[in-house]
Amino acid sequence: MFWDRKRSSGEIVQNPAPAVLMQTPQQDLHPVEYIVKSIDSYQKQLAENEVDSLMELKKVQDSFEDVIRNNEDLKAQVGNFNDVFVNVGRSADEFVSVKNEIVEKVEGAKEKMQSMRSSAEGVQDHFNDMEEIFAEFKVSVGKIERSMKQIVGIANQTNILALNASIEAARAGDQGKGFAVVAEEVRNLAEEIKKLVGEVGVYLQDAEKESDRLSTSMQESQKAMKLSNAEVDSAYDSFGEIIETAQGVDQVQQSIARAATEAGGELKIIERSLELVERDCGTLMEHISKASDLGTSKGVVFENIDNMLSQIMPILK
Amino acid sequence: MKQFYGASNTGVLSEAVKGLQAPKVIILMSNPKQFEQHVAELERLFPGVPSIGVVDMCYDRRVTEEGVGVTAYTEGVEASTDVIEKVSVMPAKYIGRVEKAIEKVNPGRNDTVCIDFCTGNDACVLTTISGLLTQKRVKLMGGTGDAGKVSCNGKVYQDACAFAMIRNMNGKVEVYKENIYRPMEANYRLVASKTDRSKYYIGELNGRPARDVYMNLLHIKEEDIATQTFRNPFGKINGTDMCIVSIKEVVGNGLACFRQVNDSDVLTILEIRDFMQIADETIANIRRDFNKISGVFAVNCLFRYLYFSQNHAMDDYLKKMNTLDNYCGFVGYGEHYNSQFVNQSMTCVVFE
Numbered sequence: 001m002f003w004d005r006k007r008s009s010g011e012i013v014q015n016p017a018p019a020v021l022m023q024t025p026q027q028d029l030h031p032v033e034y035i036v037k038s039i040d041s042y043q044k045q046l047a048e049n050e051v052d053s054l055m056e057l058k059k060v061q062d063s064f065e066d067v068i069r070n071n072e073d074l075k076a077q078v079g080n081f082n083d084v085f086v087n088v089g090r091s092a093d094e095f096v097s098v099k100n101e102i103v104e105k106v107e108g109a110k111e112k113m114q115s116m117r118s119s120a121e122g123v124q125d126h127f128n129d130m131e132e133i134f135a136e137f138k139v140s141v142g143k144i145e146r147s148m149k150q151i152v153g154i155a156n157q158t159n160i161l162a163l164n165a166s167i168e169a170a171r172a173g174d175q176g177k178g179f180a181v182v183a184e185e186v187r188n189l190a191e192e193i194k195k196l197v198g199e200v201g202v203y204l205q206d207a208e209k210e211s212d213r214l215s216t217s218m219q220e221s222q223k224a225m226k227l228s229n230a231e232v233d234s235a236y237d238s239f240g241e242i243i244e245t246a247q248g249v250d251q252v253q254q255s256i257a258r259a260a261t262e263a264g265g266e267l268k269i270i271e272r273s274l275e276l277v278e279r280d281c282g283t284l285m286e287h288i289s290k291a292s293d294l295g296t297s298k299g300v301v302f303e304n305i306d307n308m309l310s311q312i313m314p315i316l317k
Numbered sequence: 318m319k320q321f322y323g324a325s326n327t328g329v330l331s332e333a334v335k336g337l338q339a340p341k342v343i344i345l346m347s348n349p350k351q352f353e354q355h356v357a358e359l360e361r362l363f364p365g366v367p368s369i370g371v372v373d374m375c376y377d378r379r380v381t382e383e384g385v386g387v388t389a390y391t392e393g394v395e396a397s398t399d400v401i402e403k404v405s406v407m408p409a410k411y412i413g414r415v416e417k418a419i420e421k422v423n424p425g426r427n428d429t430v431c432i433d434f435c436t437g438n439d440a441c442v443l444t445t446i447s448g449l450l451t452q453k454r455v456k457l458m459g460g461t462g463d464a465g466k467v468s469c470n471g472k473v474y475q476d477a478c479a480f481a482m483i484r485n486m487n488g489k490v491e492v493y494k495e496n497i498y499r500p501m502e503a504n505y506r507l508v509a510s511k512t513d514r515s516k517y518y519i520g521e522l523n524g525r526p527a528r529d530v531y532m533n534l535l536h537i538k539e540e541d542i543a544t545q546t547f548r549n550p551f552g553k554i555n556g557t558d559m560c561i562v563s564i565k566e567v568v569g570n571g572l573a574c575f576r577q578v579n580d581s582d583v584l585t586i587l588e589i590r591d592f593m594q595i596a597d598e599t600i601a602n603i604r605r606d607f608n609k610i611s612g613v614f615a616v617n618c619l620f621r622y623l624y625f626s627q628n629h630a631m632d633d634y635l636k637k638m639n640t641l642d643n644y645c646g647f648v649g650y651g652e653h654y655n656s657q658f659v660n661q662s663m664t665c666v667v668f669e
Contacts, residue, residue, distance in 0.1 A: 050581035054508045055524065061506075292506065292583070297556040299582040306514065306579060307444035314406040 029316055036312045043309065047302050054295045061288050068281045075274045082267045085260040092256035099249040102242070110239045113232055120229050127222050134215050141204055141211075148197045148204075155190040155197070162187030318393040318485050318668055320612025322377045322645040324386035330358050333387045337363075340389035342396030342481050344432065344614070345370030346647045347385045349464045353473050355385055360471030367398035369479040370468030371434035371460075377645040378635050380622070388614055388645055390668075393487040397421040400469040401446070401478040405438045408445045408478065415446050415480070419453045422484040426454060430490045430666045432614065433459035433480040434467045439651050439658040440577045442478045447656035455482065456492040457656075458664045460616035460649025488669025491606055494654040495599045495663040497621070498561060498587035500552060505534060507551075509582045517565070517574045522584065526570035534586060542567055547624045550661050551584045561587065563620055563660035575651060575660045592625070596637050603641055603667055613638075615646035615665035622648045641667075 165183035169176030321340065325332035328351050337343075343366055347355040352372050359368060375386030390396065397418040401411040415431075422429055431450055435442055439461055450457055459480070469479040483490075507530060511520025522530040528539065537545050546564040551574070553560045562584065563575040578584070603610070615638070625631040638644045646665065654664040 044580070047580040048510075051508055051510045054581060054583060058506055058508065058523070293554070293556050295581075296554040296583040299553070299579060300555050302581060303440060303514075303577065303579050304444045307441040308409065310441065311407040311409045311445070314403075315410050 032316060033313060036309065040309050043302065043305055050295065050298060050302070054292070057288060057292055057295060061285070061292065064281055064285055064288065068278065068285065071274055071278050071281065075271060075278070078267050078270050078274065082264055082271070085264045085267065089257050089260040089264075092253040092260065095249050095253045095256075099246045099253075102246050106239045106242050106246070110236060113236050113239070117229065117232055117236070120225055120232070124222065124225060127218055127225075130218060131215070134211055134218075137211055138208070141208055144204060145201065148201055151197050152194055155193040158190040159187050159194075162190060318487055318611045319391045320614070320643045320645070320668060321389040321391060322386065322612075322643065324375060324377070324381040324384060326381050326384040328355075328384045330355050330385050330387070331362070333385050334359075334362060334389075337387065337389050338391065340366050340391050341394040342366065342390050342398065342483055343368040344388040344481065345385070345468065346373050346375035346387070348372065348383050351385065352464065352466055352468070356468040356471060356473050359387075367396050367481060368468070368470055369398050369432070369434055369481045370473075371462035371479070371647060371649075372464040372466055373460075373462050374622070374648040375646065376617075376635055376648070377643075378639050379632055380635070380648070386645075386647070390483060390612075393485065395422040395484040395486060396481055398469055398479065398481040400467070400472075400474050401442060401480070402474060403476055404435060404442050404478050405476050408438070408442045412445060412449065415449055418480065418482045419449070419455060422482045424453055424455050424482075424484055427456075427489045427491070428486070429453075429455045429482060429484040430492065431455050431457045431459070431480050431482050432666065433457065433478050433653060434462045435459065435478040435651075435653070436462060436465045436467055436474075436476055439653065443653060443656050443658050446480075451656070456490060456666065457653055458492045458614075458616065458666045459653040460647065460664070461651035463650065485611070485668050488609075488611070489607075490666055490668050491603075492654060492664065492666050493599060493603060494652075494657075494659065495595060495665075496559065496561065497590055497592040497595045498550060498552065498661070499590055500559075500585045501549070501588045503534075503586075505585050506554075507584045507586075509578050509584055510580050511571070512578050512580050512582070514577045514579055516568075517577050518568060518571055519574065519578045519584075520571040527572045528567050528570050531564070531572060531586070539567055542572070546661075547620060547627075548589050549586050550620075551578075552587045553578065554583045554585060555657075558657075559585075559587075560657050560659040561661045563618075576658055589624075592621075593630070593634070593637065596634060599663075600638070600641055607667055607669055609669060610642045611668040612643035613641050613645070613665050613667050615644065615663055616649040616652050617646060617663045618652055618661045619648050619650055620661045621663065 162183045166180050166187070169180030169183055172179070321337050323333040323335060323337060328348060340363060343359060343363060345355060345359055345368060347370060349372050352370070356370050359370070374380055374382050375388075399414040399418045401408045401414065403410065419429075431446075433442075443457070447457065465475055466473055467477055467479040468474065469477075507522035508524075509519050509522060509527075510524065512518060513520070519527040521527055528542070531537075531542060531545075532539060535545060535549055542564060543566055550564065551562040553562050553576075560576075562578060565573045565575050567573075603613070622631060625634050635644070644665075652659050652662045652664040654662070
């Protein structure tokens with residue numbers, strides 16, 4: 001043993017042997033016992049320090065687990081935001097499709113109005129034609145009236161002629177009797193013509209009256225139609241304004257979509273940053289785990305030291 | 318080499334050794350009442366043959382609970398046995414015996430195993446001898462026996478560790494550890510403190526009373542702790558490896574275990590897996606390493622035996638393990654695997 005070796009090497013020690021070496025073997029063990037106890041105490045202290053450092057390491061590990069968890073939550077929230085922005089973009093796109101639908105319908109209405117306007121113009125043309133026809137009708141009626149007056153004049157002359165003829169026939173006696181009959185027939189015919197012309201004149205007057213009424217009615221219709229056309233024009237213009245306004249949705253949609261895309265881009269950057277944080281935390285956690293594992297293997301070393309140290313004193317005694 | 322196994326349910330040793338011829342080394346597995354008698358009788362029957370003995374149940378395809386069992390190796394074997402005494406205080410004093418036993422078998426590469434039976438202070442014994450065994454390329458498996466007694470070469474010892482160095486002259490040997498547990502999903506990391514290694518006691522985990530921590534994490538009552546260890550023992554983390562620590566009982570605010578726990582040890586709580594599936598994996602691992610197997614000697618923890626038996630699965634487990642040729646062994650109170658002292662495990666040595 002080493003204290004024996006010390007004693008045997010006494011020969012080369014120049015100074016007298018220290019008092020401790022002159023003591024009994026039992027007394028010699030005291031410093032060894034002291035050293036063993038000291039080592040044991042230091043080993044315990046080391047183990048206590050290890051407990052503290054492992055606990056601290058565990059706290060660090062727990063904290064980083066929290067960081068990773070929070071980071072994951074944040075990432076999920078950012079992901080949700082991203083979804084929201086994507087939805088905003090989609091909604092903005094829907095604006096456009098709604099706008100397109102409106103524009104399409106308004107355009108359809110415009111077309112119908114246009115055809116209505118065309119129809120109204122057609123009707124107006126017809127009214128104009130009818131006015132001309134009425135004018136011509138009146139002229140014709142005037143001519144007829146004039147012709148009828150001439151007919152009445154002719155009939156009157158015929159009547160006078162027939163009367164004169166009757167008188168001449170009466171003067172001729174029996175020889176004029178036959179002629180008198182004819183003259184009478186002519187006179188009757190003239191009267192009959194006059195009577196018929198009179199009736200035609202009444203009909204013509206009625207027709208004129210009806211014609212005037214129709215003309216008045218047509219003029220009122222024309223007025224109404226003009227008013228209606230004006231309203232159609234106004235509606236047509238309004239449709240134009242609607243379409244113009246609806247086109248403004250495009251700009252709004254583009255602005256929203258641009259904002260959503262920009263926000264999405266920013267979120268992607270944040271997501272990438274979070275992923276980097278996650279990766280770094282993961283790496284850090286790996287290191288902490290390795291450090292922690294190393295700490296656990298120290299436990300076996302402590303146990304081995306403890307087991308070996310615990311045997312020294314019993315063996316020495 | 319050849320592995321022999323014989324057993325007698327009635328404790329008749331002559332019945333257990335029937336057919337055993339020219340053994341090179343004998344392993345006796347006896348019961349508490351007949352241990353001394355069996356040790357002496359074995360020495361009479363096979364005088365001078367190296368032997369070690371332990372008090373424990375033994376098994377091959379089925380368990381012999383109260384009788385006696387014998388495992389022996391014949392042909393192509395070099396063996397040497399001896400004993401380490403005073404293991405509770407100074408196993409290192411007898412390290413010379415271990416050195417001599419190793420020298421005697423002259424280990425080659427991966428062909429020698431040390432099978433040991435210990436009465437206690439197992440971790441200290443393994444710490445003491447593992448450095449030497451590693452240096453000499455000797456594997457180790459063994460376990461803790463019952464009744465505080467072991468035997469070596471016809472003599473009974475208390476407070477001792479009997480060991481046999483066995484060299485397979487015709488092939489390799491390898492040791493295995495079967496763990497039927499895994500860390501719980503929460504993967505708790507519990508730093509032990511206020512421990513008393515002499516009493517296998519844990520005072521605190523993460524700075525809180527160990528009893529409360531275990532109860533709270535598993536949501537159990539105090540009276541359930543001793544049985545809950547079947548399903549949820551502690552795992553002592555050693556880097557990437559793990560050794561199982563069984564809970565014995567509640568002591569004050571702390572927990573007494575079946576294995577030493579030290580200040581700064583990091584523990585986790587384990588949960589049981591499908592042990593039949595694990596057995597399949599163990600068999601597959603062994604089959605991958607060995608084309609031909611002469612024999613397998615194993616120690617199964619008493620807690621595993623109890624748990625398997627409660628689940629009426631012990632016979633099925635042994636039947637499965639016996640698909641490996643010649644699987645036999647004993648039921649121990651703690652298992653040894655190279656330098657590790659573990660609980661609730663199966664460790665075994667496989668001879669080519």
